[in-house]
Amino acid sequence: MTSYLLRGVSVLGAEPTDLLIRDGVIASGPATGADIIDAAGLVALPGLVDLHTHLREPGREDAETVETGSRAAALGGYTAVFAMANTSPVADTAGVVEQVWRLGREAGLVDVQPIGAVTVGLAGKQLAELGAMATSAAGVRIFSDDGHCVADPRLMRRALEYVKAFDGIIAQHAEEPRLTEGAQMHEGEVSTRLGLTGWPAVAEEAIIARDVLLAEHVGSRLHICHVSTAGSVEVLRQAKARGVRVTAEVTPHHLLLTDELAASYDPVYKVNPPLRTAKDVHALREALVEGVIDIVATDHAPHAVEDKECEWAYARPGMVGLETALPVVLSVLGERWDLIAERMSRTPARIAGLTGHGTDLAVGDPANLTLVDPSARRVVDPSELASRSRNTPYAGTTLPGRIVATFLRGEPTVLDGKAVK
Amino acid sequence: MIKHLRSAADLDAPTATLILDTAGEMAALAGREVKKLPTLRGRTVVNLFYEDSTRTRISFEAAAKRLSADVINFSAKGSSVSKGESLKDTALTLQAMGADAVVIRHPASGAPHRLAQWVDGSVVNAGDGTHEHPTQALLDAYTMRSRLGRLDGLKVAIVGDVLHSRVARSNVLLLTTLGAQVTLVGPPTLIPLNVAAALSPKTKVSYDLDSVLPDMDVVMMLRVQTERMQDSYFPSAREYSRRYGLDLARMRKLPEHAIVMHPGPMNRGMEITPEVADSSRSTIVEQVANGVSARMAVLYLLLGGKA
Ligand SMILES: [Zn+2]
Numbered sequence: 225m226t227s228y229l230l231r232g233v234s235v236l237g238a239e240p241t242d243l244l245i246r247d248g249v250i251a252s253g254p255a256t257g258a259d260i261i262d263a264a265g266l267v268a269l270p271g272l273v274d275l276h277t278h279l280r281e282p283g284r285e286d287a288e289t290v291e292t293g294s295r296a297a298a299l300g301g302y303t304a305v306f307a308m309a310n311t312s313p314v315a316d317t318a319g320v321v322e323q324v325w326r327l328g329r330e331a332g333l334v335d336v337q338p339i340g341a342v343t344v345g346l347a348g349k350q351l352a353e354l355g356a357m358a359t360s361a362a363g364v365r366i367f368s369d370d371g372h373c374v375a376d377p378r379l380m381r382r383a384l385e386y387v388k389a390f391d392g393i394i395a396q397h398a399e400e401p402r403l404t405e406g407a408q409m410h411e412g413e414v415s416t417r418l419g420l421t422g423w424p425a426v427a428e429e430a431i432i433a434r435d436v437l438l439a440e441h442v443g444s445r446l447h448i449c450h451v452s453t454a455g456s457v458e459v460l461r462q463a464k465a466r467g468v469r470v471t472a473e474v475t476p477h478h479l480l481l482t483d484e485l486a487a488s489y490d491p492v493y494k495v496n497p498p499l500r501t502a503k504d505v506h507a508l509r510e511a512l513v514e515g516v517i518d519i520v521a522t523d524h525a526p527h528a529v530e531d532k533e534c535e536w537a538y539a540r541p542g543m544v545g546l547e548t549a550l551p552v553v554l555s556v557l558g559e560r561w562d563l564i565a566e567r568m569s570r571t572p573a574r575i576a577g578l579t580g581h582g583t584d585l586a587v588g589d590p591a592n593l594t595l596v597d598p599s600a601r602r603v604v605d606p607s608e609l610a611s612r613s614r615n616t617p618y619a620g621t622t623l624p625g626r627i628v629a630t631f632l633r634g635e636p637t638v639l640d641g642k643a644v645k
Numbered sequence: 646m647i648k649h650l651r652s653a654a655d656l657d658a659p660t661a662t663l664i665l666d667t668a669g670e671m672a673a674l675a676g677r678e679v680k681k682l683p684t685l686r687g688r689t690v691v692n693l694f695y696e697d698s699t700r701t702r703i704s705f706e707a708a709a710k711r712l713s714a715d716v717i718n719f720s721a722k723g724s725s726v727s728k729g730e731s732l733k734d735t736a737l738t739l740q741a742m743g744a745d746a747v748v749i750r751h752p753a754s755g756a757p758h759r760l761a762q763w764v765d766g767s768v769v770n771a772g773d774g775t776h777e778h779p780t781q782a783l784l785d786a787y788t789m790r791s792r793l794g795r796l797d798g799l800k801v802a803i804v805g806d807v808l809h810s811r812v813a814r815s816n817v818l819l820l821t822t823l824g825a826q827v828t829l830v831g832p833p834t835l836i837p838l839n840v841a842a843a844l845s846p847k848t849k850v851s852y853d854l855d856s857v858l859p860d861m862d863v864v865m866m867l868r869v870q871t872e873r874m875q876d877s878y879f880p881s882a883r884e885y886s887r888r889y890g891l892d893l894a895r896m897r898k899l900p901e902h903a904i905v906m907h908p909g910p911m912n913r914g915m916e917i918t919p920e921v922a923d924s925s926r927s928t929i930v931e932q933v934a935n936g937v938s939a940r941m942a943v944l945y946l947l948l949g950g951k952a
Contacts, residue, residue, distance in 0.1 A: 412838075414843070415837075416840055417843045419754040419776030419814060420775075420776075489754070530731065534731055535732055536753065537753040537755075537774065
């Protein structure tokens with residue numbers, strides 16, 4: 225195994241130092257025989273951890289595979305991603321989650337941790353075999369019907385309770401389905417002007433309010449996916465103040481983009497939950513800094529060209545995000561490296577119970593880390609993405625920061641900004 | 646001149662006025678023996694209709710033919726998400742055929758905006774989903790101006806299912822541009838939240854038709870689909886008619902000179918009674934004739950500069 229010496233690297237923005245990687249861990253002592261990487265001007269972060277990725281395999285390998293998604297993740301600075309269950313077949317059995325987990329190991333670019341479905345076929349009727357997925361080789365701890373809301377309150381209560389047996393957590397896609405039938409974009413002035421059916425903020429807020437009460441009642445852990453409204457932030461703030469065990473994520477695109485973009489009717493801006501207003505964006509940014517929102521998660525959602533190059537109403541919702549997440553967060557938070565590490569690495573690892581990721585990069589820690597050049601600027605070019613899909617909302621946008629290298633247990637997955645395999 | 650007519654918001658006051666004036670000239674022509682103008686000879690106008698709307702298609706077809714354009718009717722009904730050719734592929738086909746203008750009717754809001762990204766010719770929105778129907782607004786404005794002599798300062802009530810109405814959106818935008826004062830009337834479930842902020846800050850909203858009528862110069866009744874009941878927008882057709890339908894008793898509350906409009910097709914007995922629809926205040930038949938003139942004006946002006 226090759227050793228590496230990162231010369232002159234700034235760990236989380238601290239004074240430049242040398243960081244030695246040997247035998248898969250951060251090491252001390254002489255760097256004899258190590259490959260030397262000139263890391264002057266680069267910032268080392270613990271490898272990023274994404275709790276919300278759609279890798280599309282099995283089922284839509286034309287849009288993404290575990291391998292292409294893993295490569296996109298590594299290029300984005302990630303060392304672990306959690307693969308959502310809405311594949312075809314759905315990841316609702318031990319067999320499917322083990323398949324995804326194994327494909328991740330074979331790709332070997334990031335740790336791919338499958339998320340299990342809460343209900344059979346994501347149909348919201350009957351619990352999937354959560355215990356079997358938990359005890360499978362994949363060791364599933366996070367369960368989600370993402371793409372769908374677990375709308376039935378009794379079923380949601382049972383799911384929250386049931387996973388306590390193996391310290392599981394339910395990640396809710398908060399969307400009251402009766403309030404969002406046919407919904408195409410955020411309900412507001414822009415949807416009225418564009419004649420597109422509105423997705424009201426209250427459809428998200430009502431489910432979050434209900435679910436924090438359920439989690440409080442049964443003493444379970446709850447995670448809220450892709451929080452998108454100022455009202456949701458208020459509900460979470462109150463729940464956390466009461467001591468409810470709830471965590472929440474926000475996507476990079478909800479931190480940066482607004483519903484005005486729909487005026488082009490270009491479905492590259494169609495996403496679920498939809499882009500909201502500038503007021504919501506402002507509230508989400510504040511909540512992320514404060515910690516009312518715990519983490520950034522990408523909701524990386526690759527789609528084939530034909531699913532986006534069409535009328536808005538017929539397009540699938542979702543955006544790719546793994547390769548642009550850190551630059552977007554950098555542009556939103558600035559170079560607050562410790563905060564970025566907290567929101568994109570340590571806390572997601574802690575929520576998921578994932579060991580070896582989100583460390584302080586201390587001697588002896590597994591060498592899962594990424595090197596960022598904060599002075600670089602990049603114009604996003606969809607054709608350059610490693611993802612199999614091109615549906616980025618940032619085409620032509622200049623974003624700060626470039627991921628120069630990523631290491632997974634001491635092995636480089638990205639060097640000189642390029643994937644090593 | 647603008648290149649596309651995707652939304653009534655594409656029109657500023659001088660452009661809209663030019664179209665209405667041109668429509669007047671076109672209408673005068675309709676009285677002559679030879680009804681055709683050679684203006685668009687050799688130009689190709691495609692009617693691309695993804696929804697059945699014989700009346701709108703025929704109106705555009707007549708307009709294009711009276712300007713001597715070659716007309717291709719491309720009925721794509723049934724082609725949608727999963728089956729049939731994509732809008733983009735169709736656009737590329739039309740592009741290869743050398744379409745100078747594509748008139749598109751589509752169930753999805755914004756389809757004309759997408760089409761305009763894929764073809765070089767002019768795109769005319771003939772109704773897209775629940776978004777807009779700008780030529781309907783032009784023919785309505787033309788009809789109001791012909792009957793009442795002006796648009797500036799005119800008080801217009803648009804009554805009914807504003808939420809789902811492309812006619813309402815285009816009319817609010819165009820009429821406001823031309824100085825009219827629009828009041829939207831209907832049950833609160835069918836008036837979008839923030840509608841004034843979304844379309845024009847001058848727009849008023851009322852939930853009480855009776856209180857609005859005495860002050861109006863124009864009342865425009867929108868078609869209300871009875872299926873809306875299933876979605877609880879209102880309890881029953883009977884209650885809807887009682888609160889928001891235009892019958893003779895309500896019509897008498899209007900000032901002497903006021904006119905009654907309807908974009909058609911009507912639900913007689915629902916939003917409008919037959920006596921009102923057929924009364925001398927009703928402009929419903931005129932609206933159809935004016936539709937051809939307004940669409941001639943649009944095609945003439947969009948394509949005129951490019952011969
Ligand atoms: Zn989701």
